[in-house]
Amino acid sequence: MSNATLQRARPEGRAPAPEQEKPRRRRTTWWLLLAPILAFDVVLFLSPLGKLVGSSFTGNAYQRVLEDPLVVRSLINTLSISLASTVVTVVLGYVIALVLWRSGTVTRVILFAVVLLPFWTGILVKNFAWAVLLQDNGIVNSFLQTVGLTDAPIELLHNRLAVIIGMVHCLLPYAVFPIFSSLTSIDDRLALAARSLGAKEASIFRRIILPLSTPGISAAGLLVFIISTGFFITPVVMGGPGDMMIANQIDYYARQLTDFSGAAALAVILTVLVSILVAIYQRVLKAGGQHADN
């Protein structure tokens, strides 16, 4: 069909372009196609970021923020909350990835949808749902009282555990996919061979599947950690005053203290940290032989 249409589309009475002209014409088209996105990103992405970096070098900003005990506190919080969330996320993500890997086509599609629904849902909606579940008269508290574990509602919200729960829930899909893709690249015959040689399922898992999926585990871990470090909403909605992370500190400097150079310095620190981790992440993906989509 396309052949006929294409021939018809040729303007009548115009000879095709001479041979030598074609490559040049194609090259022009190609630059024109890239021009819009490059112009857009230079004006609306690179220049705001450049301005930000520039303002971070004014007024002794780096020294000032790093001497602020609140900043130091938030940096420590960022690292410890991110680390805890990452560990929990990767473990739970591994369980999900294993089930996905082991299930048949139909189950797999359904379970994939289950994993992807929270991914499509905004972070605020998910945190709101957790706040409903964990509030004083929420279902978790009434369950604990019915079972007799507690007599009165306990404060499940506004603490670090709640922040980690909320973050793990958002991060889980990001851990599942790298692990799942490293599991699918394992040759099925390895397990079959081991089984025929008398290996128990436990040792097949420990000695074949787990080692061969380590690239997926490290990719998942890094990706999840990278995303964790930038969390802003969950610490506010689900955490207490002592759980503020670096992103919240940036907000505090910018909108409460209106100290833009201080906020910019913190933002640069966060970006540098994330960039280093992204570089390592891409190394890991390459080493693991996974085709990275980026």
Add this chain to the structure above:
Amino acid sequence: MQTTNPRQRLLTLLSIPVFLFLVVPTAIVVPVALNDSRYITFPPEGISFAAVAGFFADKAWTSALTASLQSAAIAVVIGVILGATAAIGLHGRKFPGQQAVVGLILAPMIVPTVVLALAFYQFFISLGVLGSILPIGLAHAVIATPYVYLTTRASLAGLNPALVNSAQSLGAGWLSVFRHVYLPVILPGLVSGALFAFSVSIDETVMSLFMQSPSATTLPVKMFTDIQFNLTPKIAVSSALLVTVATLGLLFQVMFVLKRRSTARMLPLAVSAPN
């Protein structure tokens, strides 16, 4: 792969709480919004549309909804145009500096949103244009464009660049090459990318929060502001709306994947930070 040995059953058993952990919070949102009570409770005490009616009668919330839809429209239109032209422009090409170009296109996915939020806040203040929905929409377009680029690129993967050459040597102009060669191939990727862009914009909170003004407060910003004081039925209705949008997006994605029989296409995620 369907062997049901005890270990397999143990794995299934172990995974049930994890799947519940994943699904339950999203699943309760709609019932909570339809709860027949002035308070936020789960399980609901009865079905009522009072909260929904209350939401749509409250001007603060409806204008937040309008603002969100406006910013999403800006993000989708710009994202689709820029993402598609970039993917077509780079398709089947090798040139020095290509990696840098691709890196620049994808970079907005990697920078933490709070950093971008601060950068845009400073940038648009210095231009004196803060106070309308336009800068928020533009900011959303910056982070939505890489998604459209990735989904379009994925759908172009099967197109042989030689096809374009032969179309051109047969005399097809660029418009007809686009319509008859590129468009049929990239259409699923474009639609999928547009959905991603819409979803990114409609859920984006941090940048919109920094750039908010009385005349430009998006739905997530209104939710975020209210949620810190109280859990109200209107927040629940707003959440339910967003979950419905998410479910529709996901359903489309699943249908698209089932049709194409490739799970890889589901995930042009790369490194993308929700927050």
